[in-house]
Amino acid sequence: MNPIRVVRRAVACSLILLPVTTAPSRAQTSSIAADYQAIADSLIHAATADSAAYLRLGKLVDTFGHRLSGSASLEATIAWVLREMQADGLQNVRGEPVMVPHWVRGAESADLVKPRATPLKMLGLGGSVGTPKSGITAPVLVVTSFDELSRRASEARGKIVLFDEPFTEYTATRKYRSDGPSAAARVGAVACLIRSVATASIRSPHTGQLDYDSTAGKIPAAALSVEDAMMLHRFADRGEPVVVTLRMGARTLPDAPSRNVVAEVVGREKPDEVVVLGGHIDSWDVGQGAMDDGGGAVGAWEAVRLIHRLGLRPRRTVRVVLWTNEENGGKGALAYRDAHAADLARHVLAMESDNGAFNPKGYVLAGSDSAAAVVQQVAGLMQPINATGVQRVDGSPAADITPLAEAGVATMEIDVEGSRYFWYHHSDSDTLDKLDPAELARCVAAMAVMAYAVADLPDALPHAAAP
Ligand SMILES: [Zn+2]
DSSP states (O other): OOHHHHHHHHHHHHSOOEEOOOOOOHHHHHHHHHHHHHHHHHHHHHHHSSOHHHHHHHHHHHHHOOOOTTOHHHHHHHHHHHHHHHHHTOEEEEEEEEEEEEEEOOSEEEEEEESSOEEEOEEEOBTOOOOOTTOEEEEEEEESSHHHHHHTGGGOTTSEEEEOOOOSOHHHHHHHHHHHHHHHHHTTOSEEEEEOSOSSOSSOOBOOBOOOOTTSOOOOEEEEOHHHHHHHHHHHHTTOOOEEEEEEOOEEEEEEEEEEEEEEEOOSSEEEEEEEEEEESOOOSSSOOIIIIIHHHHHHHHHHHHHHHTTOOOSEEEEEEEESOTTTTOHHHHHHHHHTGGGGGGEEEEEEOOSOSOOEEEEEEESOHHHHHHHHHHHGGGGGGTOOEEEEOSSOSSSTTHHHHHTTOOEEEEEEOOTTHHHHTTBTTOOGGGSOHHHHHHHHHHHHHHHHHHHHOSSOOOOSSOO
C-alpha cells in the first residue's frame, strides 16, 4: 500500500459514513428525474443486456496476467487497451507518461526448521529487501501486537518477529504490513513475518506494500498464510522453540516508464469541463489482478464506451483514466494531477472503482453539501438496479482520486457489497471467476449514469472546496 492508499483506507474505513441529509427541493428532484431517467434507463439496459465488460476483462487478464509496475505485462496491457479504445471510437486516446517504482520479487520461500521441518505458505511484501542467498535462519518471536512487541523488545534481538494479529478492519490490520518490518528492525530483529491481511483463508498468503521507516534498518519481510501464522503461534504458546529459514530474492530496480491510460467522449458545450472516472490498471504480481482492480478499470472504460456507443454527447467531457502504479507508489495518481494541474478547477467530479466490482449499492461521495444534494438526485436514477445509496466521507473515498480531492474536486467511489473483497485481495486467488458478470455490468451502469448525468447537468457540480 502506498502512502496515498493509506490515506484512502484510513478515510474510507475510519470515518463514520453519514447518509446524505440535505433534502433536494421538489423542483430539482423532478427536474433531474424528468430530464435523465430515460437516458439512465437506456444506459442501464445497455450495460446489463450482455456481459461485454466481463468478457473484455477476461480477455485482458487471461492474455496479460498480473500487472505489477515495471513489468512487461503491465506495459503490454496498456498498449492493448490503447489500441482497443481507438477501435471503440473513443476520442483523445493516449498514454500519459509516468515513471514508476520497479520492485521484483525473485525466488522466495519460508521453511519451518523447528519443531518440525515443513514449508510454509508465504509471499514477500512489496518493497521488501531480499535475504542473503543462503537465507536467514533464526528463532521466531511471535507477538500479537505492536504493544506486545514493545513489552518483549528485549527478546527480539537476532530473531524473526512474527506479528500474528487477527484481522479486525483493514486500516488497523494493514499497519502490521506497512509498519511491522520497521518496528521489528528497531528492536533488533533480523526479519519480519506477518499474518496475511485477509478476512478468510484457504492457506493463501496475501502480499501488499510495506513502508520502511527511514530511521530503522531495512529487514526482509513477508506475509505467511493465516493458517501458518496461527500454527507458529501455537508452537510458541506451548513453549516449543520455533525456527524458520526465510529466503527472498527481492530487489528494487531503477524506476521504469509507464503510462496512465486516458480516453474521452468530448463534451458538446463545455469540453474543457471534465468528469473523470476510472480504476487502476496495475496490480500485484500474483493472481490476475481481476478484482483489484481489473474490474474497476474495465468497468469504467465500458461505461464510457457505452456513452459513446449510444450516441450520447453530454455538455461536458467524460474522461476515463486508468491509473498506473496504484499498488506500490501511487505515481500515476500524482502524475495525473500534475499533468492536469491547470485544469483541476474544471474537473467537476472524479469517480473511482477500486473496492472490487461487486454488486453496487450506490456511491460514496467526498464533496460539499450542495454537491451531495445533486448527487443524491442522480443516484435516484439508479432505482431500476437498486443502487441509489449515497454515503459521505471527508477527505477522499479512494486512492487514485486523493490528489484530486486535495485539489478541491468532488470525488466519489462506487459503493459495493464488498464482504468478499479481503478473501482474494493481493493474493493468487484474485482471478476473473471471483467477479460476477451481472454484478460487474451493474457497476458499469452505476458509473455510466452518474458520469453522464453529472457531465450533462446545466450547472456544474459544486467543487468540494476552493481549488
Ligand atoms: Zn486496488
